Amino acid sequence: MASTLRHFSTNITTTQKISISISKAKSKLRTEHDPDKALAIYSAASNNDSSPAASRYAQDLTVRRLAKSHRFTDIESLIESRKTDPKIKQEPFLSSLIRSYGVAGMFDQAMKTYHQMDQLGTPRSSISFNALLSACIQSRLFNKVPVLFDEISEKYRVLPDKVSYGILVKSYCEDGKPDKANEVLREMEKKGVEVTTVVYTTVLNCLYSKGKNEEAERFWHAMVKRGCELDAAVYNVKISNAMKEGPERVKELIEDMENSALKPDTISYNYLITSYCMTGMMEDAKKVYERLEGYGCKANAATFRTLVFHLCKNGEYEKGYRLFKESVRVHRIPDFNTLKYLAEGLAEKKKMKEAKGLIRTMKKKFPPNLLNAWKKVEESLGLHSTEEDKEVKEATA
Numbered sequence: 001m002a003s004t005l006r007h008f009s010t011n012i013t014t015t016q017k018i019s020i021s022i023s024k025a026k027s028k029l030r031t032e033h034d035p036d037k038a039l040a041i042y043s044a045a046s047n048n049d050s051s052p053a054a055s056r057y058a059q060d061l062t063v064r065r066l067a068k069s070h071r072f073t074d075i076e077s078l079i080e081s082r083k084t085d086p087k088i089k090q091e092p093f094l095s096s097l098i099r100s101y102g103v104a105g106m107f108d109q110a111m112k113t114y115h116q117m118d119q120l121g122t123p124r125s126s127i128s129f130n131a132l133l134s135a136c137i138q139s140r141l142f143n144k145v146p147v148l149f150d151e152i153s154e155k156y157r158v159l160p161d162k163v164s165y166g167i168l169v170k171s172y173c174e175d176g177k178p179d180k181a182n183e184v185l186r187e188m189e190k191k192g193v194e195v196t197t198v199v200y201t202t203v204l205n206c207l208y209s210k211g212k213n214e215e216a217e218r219f220w221h222a223m224v225k226r227g228c229e230l231d232a233a234v235y236n237v238k239i240s241n242a243m244k245e246g247p248e249r250v251k252e253l254i255e256d257m258e259n260s261a262l263k264p265d266t267i268s269y270n271y272l273i274t275s276y277c278m279t280g281m282m283e284d285a286k287k288v289y290e291r292l293e294g295y296g297c298k299a300n301a302a303t304f305r306t307l308v309f310h311l312c313k314n315g316e317y318e319k320g321y322r323l324f325k326e327s328v329r330v331h332r333i334p335d336f337n338t339l340k341y342l343a344e345g346l347a348e349k350k351k352m353k354e355a356k357g358l359i360r361t362m363k364k365k366f367p368p369n370l371l372n373a374w375k376k377v378e379e380s381l382g383l384h385s386t387e388e389d390k391e392v393k394e395a396t397a
Contacts, residue, residue, distance in 0.1 A: 022054045029061040038065035056096040067104040094122045095131035102135025110135035126161040133167040145171030166199045173206035201234040208241040239271045247275040266297040277310035305334035317345035347381040
């Protein structure tokens with residue numbers, strides 16, 4: 001722990017010499033996967049004046065990078081160091097620390113921070129209460145949320161708001177208990193607490209995911225009758241369930257959105273692309289991808305993942321490689337397993353130059369401690385070289 005703290009302090013001392021804005025830090029952090037570099041970027045910007053939302057976003061991005069590399073001691077050092085900031089007496093600031101512990105799945109530390117609020121001189125309200133419940137959800141302790149909801153609100157006399165109830169509903173849905181979630185909805189209506197579209201969407205998604213399609217359809221009509229303001233997110237839940245019915249049904253729902261004065265987003269079109277891919281209609285899927293900009297949307301990592309995977313499945317590895325290069329250009333790279341599938345296919349087709357290029361690119365994009373997975377892929381495909389092995393060892397030393 002002591003050595004980690006010294007390492008963390010050194011990072012801060014070094015980077016404080018070069019100060020950058022939070023907005024610039026956010027931009028860099030979105031594409032920086034190396035945890036040490038991410039920490040250095042955040043440290044260079046963390047003392048600058050900025051909006052709380054921007055600072056929280058940069059902090060969470062940094063924590064995610066560290067958590068992905070299992071750097072939990074560094075995360076604790078980072079968050080605990082923030083408790084000496086004079087802003088710690090402001091509830092939103094302290095709540096951001098609780099949320100960041102949740103992002104890392106470190107719920108015990110989140111709980112400890114909540115209990116420290118009196119000691120730190122920070123007032124309590126639904127803001128920190130909701131941060132704690134969210135941290136519990138992010139730590140995947142779904143069955144603990146209802147217990148906390150009752151115990152904490154009673155012990156500290158915190159009045160739950162619509163966000164609190166929304167988190168409670170989500171916990172039941174994530175735990176596969178839509179009936180319990182519906183009970184909370186009835187309680188909210190009884191107490192006059194607003195049921196938001198987000199909450200309705202959460203329950204609808206749970207019903208579909210549990211295979212309760214008829215119940216989901218009844219719920220859809222009931223929420224519309226209650227005056228729920230439909231948005232792209234709730235339509236996307238319905239569209240995701242319609243994928244198995246085929247692309248025509250997905251297109252029909254997208255048209256329904258447009259007729260309701262709603263704009264389909266990238267997720268909506270991703271479902272259409274997936275539906276085309278699932279039915280072997282790759283040309284139609286590619287046409288949707290090519291028209292995304294015309295629809296006012298941009299391809300994301302899921303778009304590229306779906307297309308690359310299905311191109312590989314059809315043996316079209318060179319087309320998959322071209323799409324991979326485009327994903328790199330726009331910083332929307334698919335996941336490891338998809339690219340491993342592509343690399344194996346390229347090697348099988350004797351496209352060794354492309355396979356090596358893919359792996360070389362991925363080594364540059366991911367932190368040193370994640371290079372071993374690509375090293376194993378190289379070795380299994382006969383692409384590994386002694387010189388590259390030396391470079392990896394030096395990078396991870």
